[in-house]
Amino acid sequence: MADIAARGPAAVTGDSRSGLHKLMQRKSTIAFLMALPLIVLILSLVAYPAGYAIYLAMLNKGMTRFVGLGNFDFLFGRETFWMVVYQSCLFAITAVIFKAIIGFVVAHFVHNIPSKGQRKWRGMLLVPWVIPPAMSTLAWLWLFDPSYSAFNWILANFGIDRVPWLGETGWARFSVILVNVWIGAPFFMIMYLAALKSVPEQLYEAASIDGATWWQRIWYVTLPMMRNIIAITALFSLIVTFANFDIVRVLTKGDPLNTTHVFATWAFRVGIESGDIPLGSAVSLFMVPILAVAATFILRDISKRGSEV
């Protein structure tokens, strides 16, 4: 059997035909051709634009002259820019932390109930993730409406004054984060639930025989076993949240007074709506450092796991 297997490929390559034909027959050539559409797509529509963004960011507004770091210099001198930096970080970090906590807690509750009902609950709780964000954010926009807010109606029944959900800086920042948490928490819940299911039951039995409290069980058994998934889900979410566009765009468009703008929405405002493409791409480039750090950690984790297997 092994003999035939060893002779199989040798017989094919031993067959001497014309050079080009032989090249076309080679496994690696076929493989390369099969991956070619993917390579072309990545190079022309992802890698090239990403590099082009750097070049664009160094042109003047009319894109006629090379200005070096002039656009960045201009941005550093603008107050709005620093506000966008602050809001982007606040938005991404707060949202990821809350998504992780809510996801973790909900995953535990789902894990606690009998497995018969888990499917039903899991299905229900994932709905916010399934609805296209632009459309579910419209529902939130309507819930936050200044004059007809259904939340304010409930609050009014308790004698609480109207809340300016999107009208005041503090509340507007709270609202965009709330919507992001609402959309993203179910994803964390699904990831953590999958991780919880992979923790061997014997570990918990051993822990409870040793007299561990529920808190100790979470701290010494669950968390260490889930550490990888927790980290990688948070990093993924950090990238997506930091680059988020839909929620802020639909909910506030950056208002009031640009205080809720994140990098993506401000880049859109500056680059597309105001027509200053170089400045817009300079703004969007500020997303790169955080993305690069998160991507490095994710890649390291994946290659580490790859070598363990």
Place this chain on the structure above:
Amino acid sequence: MADAAVATASDRAASRPRYGSMSRDRRWALRWSYFFLILFAIFFLTPPIYMFITSLKTSAEISAESNPWWVYNPTLSNYIELLTQNTYLTFFRNSAIVSVITVVITMTISVIAAFALARMRFWGSATLATGVFLTYLIPETLLFIPLFKMFAWVNETFGIQLMNNWWTMLILYPTLTVPFATWIMIGYFASIPKELDEAALIDGATWMQTLTKIFIPVALPGIIAATIFTFTVSWAQFLYPLAFTTSTTELVLPVGIITTLIKGDVFNWGQIMTGALLGAAPPLIIYAFLMDYYIAGLTAGATKG
């Protein structure tokens, strides 16, 4: 010896009541779990339910002072109006065509490439696999401005107008879906035992036959998961159509609802909510029927590989 016997005896004595309290603990933990799950379900389901409530109301009822959480005079007029309106049907059609063709393009490119990367090593294939994953991490918000400029250049050089055409999305959407689809397909293909395709090759099958006769049938769950992912991502994409299309005949659903149903400061909320709910229906229906594949695809992205 005697000490040890005493110790175990007292242990047993102590553990007996503990067992009873543990099951009582469990019952309480269960009750609390249900209680909090209901709270979270309310939080997670309020917006879609409120969408549905609003979609059944007339404009008069929406602006009335009555309880917004209750429908007093349910009506389907919003649905009828939208579904007989040409613009909304155009958005829906554009979205459907774009998403379906994107799925076909994505799955063709990624299944073939994933097979090559998972099984037929070539020079640089390991680097390419990592590159695919990195591309998946690059957000579209970083690329839309340079793409905007590149499209203008294409128009000047080749005279092909890419701006303001729904089919331009067929070029753009695969950049979001192909890397992820390829990535999870590599994971699924790599988990297929080598003996299977070796046996096929020995029997004289070509690489293409190995792919279509063995890999695709065996990795079908992965293919379904990647297909669902591709469809939902294409259906939900908002930034690219917002940046690259403007006329009402070329818009897809998310952008169409936001730019045409919101007219200035006049918000026709009944219709907006109806439009958004109908727009959310296709992904929700797919999810309802193929939930397990959907979840498999979600978790595969980070856990496989």
